[in-house]
Amino acid sequence: MTRIAFGSCHSRGAVNKRLSIDPHNEKTIWDTIAAVVQPQTFLWTGDAVYPPMEVKGDYPLEVLKYEFYQMKTNTTLGYASFIQNKMLEAGIYGTWDDHDYGGNDRGYELKGKDERRDAYLDFLGVKRKNNDRSGVYNSVEFGKQPNKVKVIFLDTRYARSKHCIPSVGSHPYVPHGAIFACLTRWLTAGFNLCSNGGEVLGEEQWEWFERQLAESKA
Structure with a gap:
C-alpha cells in the first residue's frame, strides 16, 4: 500500500451549480483524484453528502x-465511475459527520440513528454481520x-452529548446562525462555562478504541 486518498464535504448541489455556470467542463474532482493520486483506497472522513438547500431541520x-443513491449512480458527479476503478484494490472506508448522519450539528438526540447508520454503511458497501454496533466507528x-x-475511524456523532448551550447550527431558522454559533462556542470555551463532562464517543466506543490501540500490530 503506497497511495491512500481521503476526503470529505462533497456537495451534489455545488457540482450542479458549477455545471450550470460551465456546462462544458465535465471534469470532476473524482477524475482529478484518479488521475493525480491513483489511490489504492479512498477514505471518507465525513459529510459524503449534503441535503438539498430546501430541506430544513433534520434530514x-x-x-x-x-x-x-445519487452519489453512486449519477454519472455527472463522477463518484460512480471512480468507485468502479480497478486501482481501488483495497476498497473504500470511512466515517460520517453531521450531514451524512442526518442533521446539522446533531448528536445522540437525532431520531432514527440505527436506520441512518445502516444507510451509511450501505453507501460504503460494508457487508454488515450484525447491527449491534452503536455507530459507524471502525x-x-x-x-x-x-x-x-492501521486507520481508525471514530464516530463523533452517534453518542455525542448535546451542547450545554443549544447548538445554533441545529436550528435552521436563526438569522446569521454561523456567527452566533461561533460566538457561543468561543464564550463557552473561553470562560469555561460548561465543564459538564459530556460524551463524545460513548463508553462502548471508548473501550473499543482502547483495544484497537493496545492490540494494534501496525
Whole structure:
C-alpha cells in the first residue's frame, strides 16, 4: 500500500451549480483524484453528502438514502465511475459527520440513528454481520509488516452529548446562525462555562478504541 486518498464535504448541489455556470467542463474532482493520486483506497472522513438547500431541520431518512443513491449512480458527479476503478484494490472506508448522519450539528438526540447508520454503511458497501454496533466507528489495516498501516475511524456523532448551550447550527431558522454559533462556542470555551463532562464517543466506543490501540500490530 503506497497511495491512500481521503476526503470529505462533497456537495451534489455545488457540482450542479458549477455545471450550470460551465456546462462544458465535465471534469470532476473524482477524475482529478484518479488521475493525480491513483489511490489504492479512498477514505471518507465525513459529510459524503449534503441535503438539498430546501430541506430544513433534520434530514428525513429517505432524503439521505436518495443522496447516497445519487452519489453512486449519477454519472455527472463522477463518484460512480471512480468507485468502479480497478486501482481501488483495497476498497473504500470511512466515517460520517453531521450531514451524512442526518442533521446539522446533531448528536445522540437525532431520531432514527440505527436506520441512518445502516444507510451509511450501505453507501460504503460494508457487508454488515450484525447491527449491534452503536455507530459507524471502525478500523482497517493495509499492507504487511514492517510497513503495516492501521486507520481508525471514530464516530463523533452517534453518542455525542448535546451542547450545554443549544447548538445554533441545529436550528435552521436563526438569522446569521454561523456567527452566533461561533460566538457561543468561543464564550463557552473561553470562560469555561460548561465543564459538564459530556460524551463524545460513548463508553462502548471508548473501550473499543482502547483495544484497537493496545492490540494494534501496525
